Amino acid sequence: MRRTQSQLFLVLFLFLPGYSLAAVSLEALPEFLRPDPFGGIVAPDQGGAQLRSVLYDGHHRVTLKSWRGGYVSFQLLVKSTAPGAYSLTIALNDPGHKIQTDLFREWFHFTDSDKHYYPDALVPVHAPYSSHLPEPDNKIEHQTAQAFWVDVYVPPDSKPGIYSGDARIKFDAAHTAVPIELTVLDPMVPAEDVVTIDHNSYGSSFLAEQYGTAFRNYSGNWYESDQFFHLIHAYHQIFYEHRGIMHQLGYGHAGKVGAEFAPGLAGSGRTRHVADWTLFDRHYGPLLDGSAFASSRRGPRPIPFVYLPINPEWPASYEFWGEPGYETEYVNVVSEMERHFREKGWTHTDFEVFFNHKKRYMGFPWDGDEVRFPKDLNYFLEYGRMLKKAVPADSPVHFRMRADVSWDMEQQFKLLKDVVTLWCASGGILSFYRDAPQALRARGDVVWYYGGPPSVRENAAAITEFPLRAWLWGVNGFVHWLTVSPGNDPWFHFDGGGTALVYSGDRFGLAEPIPSIRLKVQRNCLQDLAVLDSMKSQRTLDSLKSKAAQVFNKSTMDDWWNPRPELADIPSDQWQGSAIDAAMEHTTKGLAHPGVASWYNVHLYALEIAGGGK
């Protein structure tokens, strides 16, 4: 991320030489109204047309409010009826030199499915920014508008008060100015989030595919290069900076383990042992001691969760399953891992023993992921027993067995008590069991639910529903099941981004990921939730949640749960997918299509009760 740290001098000058008849304008838009490249608003956000003027006060001044320790975001839309070159300027006076701004050019993706353009990828640029309209690399015929995303970061040690400035576009001798007034509020955005938002991924081959320039130009084994590990860390950094976490699964459905995810092993049976920690430590060391985040605005902090490479084929060979050799190999190596982590001081992270395989991929005879057939749970019990044998009860290193559950979750919550302590649950099915989150958390378990990122074809506020639901439900977090896979050609033939919240910066000469509008909206939502939850010292948590739900989409807390269906009383191996859909009808109907202004309304509520006024 290119950071412009200054006295909030975000300066955009627009020059359009030779086109003196062009009508040029600069408009500020709230984060929930995504523009198109022709000066309009994308169709899914048009229902929020009433938001178009909310940034402006009676003097046509852009007014922003921010708590300290957080971000406030808006968009700038440069419009011109004629093509030409441009550049621009903004000035905002911050005598303390604390406030920082990040400027991003919004990439307009063409989606083949509906033949429309949507902005999403945010290309970091320096202010003042100079380019052409139409933007040369975006290659949009007759483009008349270019959008920019502006992040204003207000550090915790900023001084509360009003900061004034303006954004200006200049055209030949004339220019148009938009005054900006930022009010920094005294309250702080809590550093800790009230819900954990996880961004999941699988393997590392996506990095070679998306960073072809670096991959092709490297002469040795790129997967062992500093460049490769820096890139992995950059992915963790971008999610961390946006108040999220990242998971990267390191093995396949038949147990193939990527070398960078696991220590090298040697020997067999009694002699199986860790032979080489080199790649594992290069990968995980900076993440587990927090040094990978040393330059982050949030400060260095160890990642809170990480997948281990443990699967039915690692560290013990499945050849010995059910025999003494399997347990010996498993216990010996896991014990070595515990010792290594303890010696390194990696005691602030939960190390997850997680089985992702499904029997439909023919590697193993039981489902580790989304168990449907109760007989498969015996494998979990056996792995739980071996894990307890491998890890001393008083170890400061935190190992957790994790299960991603759907069909059979209610039974698993009972049968795997004290074995599985991290639950990642299907949101649809968890909605049948309203008492489950509290009961699980009361016994010390962590509870997340999972889903996928909304496509860019949904409205800009759609992504806020996931963190809100997590908070309303009282679970610990939400998992986006895949967030790093924007498709073969996200730039000109986009699939909508249902599996991506970041993009490769390779196209723009950056050996790091770049963020999306959806990721920014999600981060700002998480800030608001953290603030709202912090108000429980003054109001009941139930009243805060009820009000948030009401302003979000006029819902009540009951609307967020489904009644326990009859289905729940029959064995899950007799359930059918279509029946599950029917059992979710209450929430499907009641919560459909939160409006474009839904999160804006929650934000206003948070401002109202946390020192911002209306």
Place this chain on the structure above:
Amino acid sequence: MRIAYLLLLALALATPEWAQNNTAPLPMMRQELETVARVGSVMVDGDVCQKIVTPLAKEYMFKVDPKDPWLAGDNYDVDDVSFNVTKKSLIRLSHLTSFPSDVNLWMPLDGHPGKIQMVVRNKNEMSQFWRWGEIVQDMPVQMEAVLKTGQRLTVTDRPGWVSVLAPVYNSLGDIVGLIEAVSREKIDAHENVK
């Protein structure tokens, strides 16, 4: 100490590149995989293999519900005892090669000529034929030939790959499936880690 180091260095330099890459040249690969396939054809128990995929899984394998695209996968189940016995045999067979290899089990489906199913895969996740994630796929002509004739067949269609296909028999003498002993010249450490 210095002499030992020099000896080690000399040994390392003497090691052919293919061995340093933990693989083997194609002719050697082909020879060893043919041995594996020949032994496997004798050692893999076709009666046990026939018990792996459950009747429920077979019942749903070809059902289609437009509202439920995961119907076949969600109902896919195996008898874990039969699966484990067979998988352990396949793993041990793969140890016969001097380079990383897999031995996969494929089985045709009664009542569905022209279709075949991967039933057991192994840890290097290699196959010249499997279309990732598919429970049932069209029968490759080479597999059809093995199932019809009982003759082993070596396939090198994909550059750098060798698969040797060999029949699996049950106690009646029927060919009930086949094994694919497979490896490749350049191991891709990251393929299929997903």
